[in-house]
Amino acid sequence: MEAEALNSVLAGEVAEAVHEERLWSDNGWTAQVIKNEDDDGWAVSMTRHGDAEPSLVGPWTMGRDKKNPKPLDVSAFNTLVKTASEVLRRAEQHRHALLHKNVTVSIGGESITVELDIVPDEYEPYAVLSAKDIFGEELASVRVRPDFKLNTASAWAWIESGYRAPR
Structure with a gap:
């Protein structure tokens, strides 16, 4: 059986x-x-x-x-389900952290959050760089290479350039 x-x-x-x-x-x-x-x-x-x-x-x-x-038995099975679910949850959190990054910079007394969302397409991966104000309103969004390095300096430079697409 x-x-x-x-x-x-x-x-x-x-x-x-x-x-x-x-x-x-x-x-x-x-x-x-x-x-x-x-x-x-x-x-x-x-x-x-x-x-x-x-x-x-x-x-x-x-x-x-x-x-x-x-x-x-039921007790062991329930413990295994809980453990396996936690493994999947942590793997998903790790994947999310790899594909979604953000930094907040202050320019002229205004806080702007710059986000990088990587789209791991099998054939043509890319990323979207976006800027949001403190209320979550999108200020700008551009498509960039998936290997774009987001950090405070690159976010600040992008904002200072008038949100032109980085090279």
Whole structure:
């Protein structure tokens, strides 16, 4: 039954929950206990339904016989879901930080926030440089190279140039 259930889960055909010793699928997640190929131990992988790769793979506890893995249960599954969700959240925060930067400069007593939003298009990546006043109103926006270095000096120079597109 376990192999059939796993194939259904991987094919995205899970309509009901699966609660087996080495396979637990519920609430949009699947935990699978697998043999660790590097040693005699066991590992568990957590995959969000619809994702091609696991979000989390980690060691799994041995059972009392010190040969077989400890069976999955609702408590362990919920902990794994929480941990895998946190891994995904942190990865998304990191990606956002890489693609969205901002600095605030003060010119003539006015604070202006300059933002750089990188669009990682597979064929033609680019970035958008924009300036906003303290109320969030856009003052200017230009398309720039995705490797544009945003810092206080480059933001200040862009504003001083009258918001002309940097070279």
